Amino acid sequence: MTAVGFCGRWFLFSCDTKLVAVHTGQSRESFVFDCSSAEKKPKAPQADSSSDGGPSEEAGSDRVLAFAVSSSGKLVALTDDTKRLVLFQCEPVWRCISVRWVVRRCTSLVFSQAEDELLVADKSGDVYSFSVGEPQREGQLKIGHLSMLLAVTMSPDDKYIITADRDEKVRVSRHRYPYSIQSFCLGHQQFVSALQIPSGHPHWLLSGSGDGTVKLWEYESGRRLQSWDLAQLEETMCSQTVKEKQNPTVCRVSSSPDGRHVAVLCERVSAVQFFLLDEVDEKKLVPHSRLSLPHCALDISFDLEGRLWVLMDSSDAPLQINTLRGNSWQLDSEDPDLSRVTEALRPHWKTLHAARTDSRFEHLHKESYDNVTSYLQKKQQRLEEQQLKRAKTPKKKGSKRLKETSAAGAQP
Template identity: 90%
Template sequence: MTAVGFCGHWFLFTYETKLVAVHTKQSREPFVFDCSSAEKKPKTSKADSNSDGGPSEEAGSDRVLAFAVSSSGKLLALTDDTKRLVLFQCEPSWRCVSVRWVVRRCTSLVFSQAEDELLVADKSGDVYSFSVGEPQRGGELKMGHLSMLLAVTMSPDDKYIITADRDEKVRVSCHRSPYSIQSFCLGHQQFVSALQIPSGHPHWLLSGSGDGTVKLWEYESGRRLQSWDLGQLEEAMCPQADKERQNPAVCRVSSSPDGRHVAVLCERVSAVQFFLLDEVDEKKLVPHSRLCLPHCPLDLSFDLEGRLWVLLDSSDAPLQIHTLRQNSWQCDPENSDLSRVTEAFRPHWKTLDASTRTNSRFEHLYKESYDNVTSYLQKKQQRLEEQQLKRTKTQKTNDNKRLKETSAAGTQP
């Protein structure tokens, strides 16, 4: 997974098997962690390896699948394709705290607000809880779903676990008793790929989907407050846009530290859609502007100062910083923080295979629709025509037979 984020003032970048952290304010040595050289899982018997009752999985590739940062910015966790779960301490210096193992490959991670628990969602639909205070303790099954999980987050008061799955659902479960479902947020037409509780709005939830929409929810009640079709917004803001293109999947929803601005990124779209959040306005999620980019963005993240960092699929200028000035998001190419990060970041970017950067993360998640009714009606019509033809032939045969019998009777003396 090629992704960016922030852990305090550390700029984070994951690609292939590596995590790279570069300090944006100080000339400190970058931290690099390579999963391919990390601790290997101890070999167990075949019976032990399948003790969870599920089928065994093929060996992993050590590729980083997801990472999460704690609210204080002092802890980071990542998971990879070999089913490692690695916990790091970021301040005062980087240190690998533990390497644990998950049952299934994971899709999303989140720390509790109290930073005593790490929740891990996996592709089989389960959520496991891992202790932060006891970094060597194994995971505990917290809750299960009937569909692949794509995102997980927690309410700011740690009261609810919020999960999103391939079956278009957002589920809100009670943290202390996950079998008790508080609500469902229903309305997406495809898989839900992104969740975000915006800063300063603890009762709201933003969700992005493969149907090309962003929705705002009051998640405790499951009430939908607003919905925007990004394809229609693109058409309104950019009339020259390709109208024949299918709505692309939302791959990132990020909110600024003050909770006023929301940036939405869609897969393989060379633009970022900005929204404003306002509790006073009747329309609580309001389109603000659309930022067109010179290359396709791969990921984005706000830093602590409210600047938007965008990772581009470009070998010349892979990183950009955008700052809000006079109600417009403007690129700041001469920024000293950007120069510091780019210098340390570029050697790693050059080694990244271009095909890895451009591969779709969501292509296999779309559900195929089948028009069974049309097929049924066509087969029925064909069957009726065959039956009619058979009846016609039978009737003709019978008529000929009667004609022959009548002719034979007429010739007898």
């Protein structure tokens, strides 16, 4: 997974097996964590091996799958394809707190607001809870689902756990009693791939999906407030998306620190769609503008100052910083932070180039088949063939003679 984010003033960048942190405000040494050289999981005893003598679990590739940042910006966690769960402290200095192991490969992580718990959602549909205060403690099963989970988040008051799955559902569960479901947010036609509770709007939830829509919810009641089809707002898409004739898949929904602006990114699209959030206006989620990019974007993230950082699929200029000036988002190519971070990422450009824009969600799209229309067409064709056959078949003479004999015998 190639992704960007912010931990306070630290710019975070994950690509292949590495997590790189670069300070944007000071000339501090960058932090690099390579999962390929991290602690290995102890080998399971022979009794745990499969019956055919092979290993009980598939070996991983050490590729980073997801990372999360705590609300204070002091903690970071990542998980990789080898099923590691690594916890870091980034202030006052970077250090690895613990390396634990998850049961199955994970798709999303989130810290509680109190920063005492780390929730991990995996591909089998389970959510595990890991203690932050006891960094060596194993995870405990929190919630189970019947479908693959793609995103997890928590309400700002830590009251609800919100999960999104492959079966088009957003589920709101009580944190203290996770078996008690508060609500469902239903309406997407494909898997739900992104969740975001915008800053300053603790009762609202933004969701993005493989159906190419962004929806705004009042998640405690499950009430949908607004929905936008991004396909109607898009002007240019990458050639591969057009070739597949699919709706653009939302891969990231990010909100600015003041909660007024929302940026939406779709896979294989060289543009970012901006929205405005307004609690007063009847149309609470309103399209604002569209930012065209020179290359397909890999990920986006707002920093503490409200600037939007865009990571692109380009070895020459992988980063952009965009600032809101007046009523439009404009490229800020002279920003000193941009040159500092770009230079720090230069040694990792080769890894970035290898990651490219491979789709993370392509295999999740559900195909629909119209069997009824095909059945009706074949049925109509059979009826027409039968009628034509009957019209060409001559009547038998024996039947005509039998009718004439019957008629003669009936006369007095």
